Amino acid sequence: MKLQPFDIIVVGGGVAGVMAAGRAAEQGASVLLLEKMEKPLRKLRISGKGRGNITNTKPIDEFLQKIYPDGSFLRPAFSLFFNTHLVQFLNKIGVRTTEERGGRVFPASQDAWEAAEALLRWARRTEVDVLCYARVTGIAHADEGIFSVTFDHKGVKRIAHGKNLLLATGGLSYPATGSTGDGYGFARQLGHSITPTRPSLTPIEVAGFSKLGFNNLPLRNVRLTAIADGQKIGEEFGELTFTGFGISGPIALRMSRSIVDALQAQQKVALLLDWKPALSKLQLHNRLERELQHSDIQDTGALLRKLMPAPLIPFFAEQAGLQARAKVCENAKEKIVETLKCCTLHASGYRPFSEAIITAGGVLLEEVDKNTMQSKLVRGLYFAGELLDVDANTGGYNLQIAFSTGWLAGSKMAANA
Ligand SMILES: Cc1cc2nc3c(=O)[nH]c(=O)nc-3n(C[C@H](O)[C@H](O)[C@H](O)COP(=O)(O)OP(=O)(O)OC[C@H]3O[C@@H](n4cnc5c(N)ncnc54)[C@H](O)[C@@H]3O)c2cc1C
Structure with a gap:
């Protein structure tokens, strides 16, 4: 010195x-x-x-x-x-x-x-x-x-x-x-x-996810909207990852600041996931019809397989209130379209400093x-x-x-x- x-x-x-x-x-x-x-x-x-x-x-x-x-x-x-x-x-x-x-x-x-x-x-x-x-x-x-x-x-x-x-x-x-x-x-x-x-810039825990066993499953080109006690606090478009505890990836990290603050203020935070933001409900409906016409799809699970990776199907079917093995009916198509445009998750917490970027x-x-x-x-x-x-x-x-x-x-x- x-x-x-x-x-x-x-x-x-x-x-x-x-x-x-x-x-x-x-x-x-x-x-x-x-x-x-x-x-x-x-x-x-x-x-x-x-x-x-x-x-x-x-x-x-x-x-x-x-x-x-x-x-x-x-x-x-x-x-x-x-x-x-x-x-x-x-x-x-x-x-x-x-x-x-x-x-x-x-x-x-x-x-x-x-x-x-x-x-x-x-x-x-x-x-x-x-x-x-x-x-x-x-x-x-x-x-x-x-x-x-x-x-x-x-x-x-x-x-x-x-x-x-x-x-x-x-x-x-x-x-x-x-x-x-x-x-x-x-x-x-x-x-x-x-x-x-x-x-901040930290992954978000989602209620029920720890039982689902997702292993870093990427979802591309999705839109996520966060609602805290009825007020919109953020919206992002891009890539999201389903993990063993909740959501991570660019969108989740970017939205985490406002979500963490809302959770700390004891607010209820709903996360609305639009899986296909580029398509309207009508377009999605037409897409389902096309899939059904051009293949010998019988059950709901097989139809969902055309829309998303296999590990997501049980989760999605449950969110939509459908049985994967049930025959595809008009009501099932409606439920699929509704859930594709708005699947509601509930933020239950956030990851600690050891996983936060900032x-x-x-x-x-x-x-x-x-x-x-x-x-x-x-x-x-x-x-x-x-x-x-x-x-x-x-x-x-x-x-x-x-x-x-x-x-x-x-x-x-x-x-x-
Ligand atoms: C995984 C990860 C990825 C990131 N990627 C990016 C990126 O790509 N782009 C971007 O813009 N930002 C990124 N960030 C954020 C960015 O790296 C930080 O904001 C930035 O490095 C902070 O710099 P700093 O000098 O303020 O603090 P730090 O880098 O945290 O440095 C503080 C230093 O002080 C030392 N120190 C602490 N206490 C004491 C003490 N008592 N005595 C002596 N020394 C002490 C520490 O050892 C440390 O070396 C990332 C962060 C993480 C965790």
């Missing part, structure tokens, strides 16, 4: 922490980065199923609309360092990128690990002092404005001092990556309020200056990344938040050093 006190101590070596540390060191500040795991950037390495959806090319206004609870908090951070800056920056440090459907940007190598290693090399080149296996256990802020950071380094208790402190410890999701919510406690001790945290809630935005990421309560204290009360949909938005808030905090801390 260099001479103390450091200009800046960064707690947490995720994207937000590494960006802030590298940016500040590039501008001449002495920076110590403390990371409790064996290596920094573990979450980035597994993001996007290992491919790392690092940002999205959407213009800023559209981008901000994907962010909860208040995208406008991020406008100054994005104005300084947005998606095009990120792509240029990654190219500069040797990571080429490629754009896919929906404006999603990935490393061209399709390897998030490569991006993580390049980021780390960059931070080390800027002379950030990166210390792994360093778990911060306590933070004190003396009157002279110096932060004392106590940490456990391979079983030995150590203390570092810094003029500025960045908390970038992430949220609570996927705790095996090191994000176990430690930063909320530190923020609270330093006087900050925390908006209640809850899992944490909703966090450090209260009103207590943080959005132009600098500095605390409005404690001079020299900064926040960046998922620890803040910002979260977004899938599509590369969450990583951009970590990159941008890290960059802004790093720039401002260096200016303050």
